[in-house]
Amino acid sequence: MNRIDTITQIVKEISGNDAAPDAGESLFESGYLDSFALPDMVSAIEKAFQIRIPDGDVTPRKFDSIERIAAYLESRA
Amino acid sequence: MTAYLRGFGSYLPARRAGNADLSARLGVSEDWIRDVSGIEERRYAGPEETVVSMAVAAGRDCLEKCRVGPADIGMVIVSSGSFERRFPGPAATVARELGLGAAAALDLPLASAGSLFGLAIAARMVEAHGCVLVIGSEKMSPVALSEPLDRGVAILFGDGAGAAVVSGTGPGARVVDALVQSDGAFAEDLRLGFEGALEMNGRSVIMQATRKIPRVIQDLLDRNQLPAAAVEVFLMHQANQNLIDRVARALNVAESRFYTNIRRYGNTSSASMLIAAEEWWAAAGGPSTGQSVCFAAFGAGFHWGALLAEG
Incomplete structure (x- = not known):
């Protein structure tokens, strides 16, 4: 499973929505995630990719879409 | 101390x-x-x-x-x-x-x-x-x-x-330890000037609060060798009921262990934790002998922390 697929799977699990959002779609504005679900998603990403995301990086801008999350993870690779 | x-x-x-x-x-x-x-x-x-x-x-x-x-x-x-x-x-x-x-x-x-x-x-x-x-x-x-x-x-x-x-002397609950922290990287995400409205990046506040509050509580409890489940009551800043419930779940503690009155008073900012403490103290008479109470708060700055006391 590639990075995008893994992130998509996490988003679907956290949102409880079987339909996958478009990679560039805002996870907030589309209603996939609310503010309280996002920390759960960040924790799931940390676990899946075995990284520790510093609090300073945990911003809505970096985690607003699957593409942005993938770009962030790429920057950490 | x-x-x-x-x-x-x-x-x-x-x-x-x-x-x-x-x-x-x-x-x-x-x-x-x-x-x-x-x-x-x-x-x-x-x-x-x-x-x-x-x-x-x-x-x-x-x-x-x-x-x-x-x-x-x-x-x-x-x-x-x-x-x-x-x-x-x-x-x-x-x-x-x-x-x-x-x-x-x-x-x-x-x-x-x-x-x-x-x-x-x-x-x-x-x-x-x-x-x-x-x-x-x-x-x-x-x-x-x-x-x-x-x-x-x-x-x-x-x-x-x-x-x-x-x-410096009793009676009362002895302050065991306190841990207070700040991070100015998020100073613009929750601010109120003398002119204009309160500006709040709600998503950022929630994202940071849901990570920092459980962590500071856990760090404080760990350095005092006290499991979260052993704390008699958590008295937290009454910011949002959903946030309080999430902190309880992050600590694997029953939500009922977190005293809340936000339903009746809303978020009274820096007053809320002490109002909650007053109500719980009046009802329970304070922590039982040998029992612990944990205070916690998070707010603009960001500033956050926790304090542990025992009866």
């Missing part, structure tokens, strides 16, 4: 504002307000009530309940993020109104986490000043209701004041 929480006091304005009073103005349902915040009503101060007058009322209530006289207070710390003037802050006036003589009066303009910081500072200051009176007082309703209304702000805030006496 040898310090004791002798007791608490509070003041809440008489005027009640239910969700029905806000829903039509904000174009949302009463149920939506309750679902996103846990709030059903809040208290609004009258035009004659100020940060100082509410602080004085809470301080007086606290001194009476603790049976501590004004002459015994060597220092007063007043936290407020909604005081109406740059300087002097409210502390000196509050000290005068309470008859505290020349007791040192310290202002903490920290908003929500202010009373937690106040308790942590007081626990270190009792050696020099004897009894320290800590007060959090907020008049947030003018901020919440400033036009144009922002529904994410308007539904949250209420007015009130809470107080605590911290002493």
Whole structure:
């Protein structure tokens, strides 16, 4: 499973929505995630990719879409 | 550090504002307000009530309940993020109104986490000043209701004041340890100037709070070899019921262990934790012998922390 697929799977699990959002779609504005679900998603990403995301990086801008999350993870690779 | 929480006091304005009073103005349902915040009503101060007058009322209530006289207070710390003037802050006036003589009066303009910081500072200051009176007082309703209304702000805030006496001697709950932290990287995400509206990046606040609050509590408990499940009660800043529930789940603690009154008072910023403590203390008589109580708060700055005390 590639990075995008893994992130998509996490988003679907956290949102409880079987339909996958478009990679560039805002996870907030589309209603996939609310503010309280996002920390759960960040924790799931940390676990899946075995990284520790510093609090300073945990911003809505970096985690607003699957593409942005993938770009962030790429920057950490 | 040898310090004791002798007791608490509070003041809440008489005027009640239910969700029905806000829903039509904000174009949302009463149920939506309750679902996103846990709030059903809040208290609004009258035009004659100020940060100082509410602080004085809470301080007086606290001194009476603790049976501590004004002459015994060597220092007063007043936290407020909604005081109406740059300087002097409210502390000196509050000290005068309470008859505290020349007791040192310290202002903490920290908003929500202010009373937690106040308790942590007081626990270190009792050696020099004897009894320290800590007060959090907020008049947030003018901020919440400033036009144009922002529904994410308007539904949250209420007015009130809470107080605590911290002493170098008992009786009371012994302060075991405290951990306070700050991160200015997020200073712009929650701010209130003297002009204009409160500006809040709600997503950032929630994202940071849901990570930082459980972590600081866990760090404090770990360094005192105390499992979260062994804490009798958690007394947290009443920011949002959903946030409080999430912190409980993160710590793997039953939500019922977190005392909450946000349903009745809304978010009273730095006053809320002490108001909650006053209510829980009055009902339970404080922590049982050998039992622990954990305070925690998070707010603009960001500032956050936790304090552990035991009966």
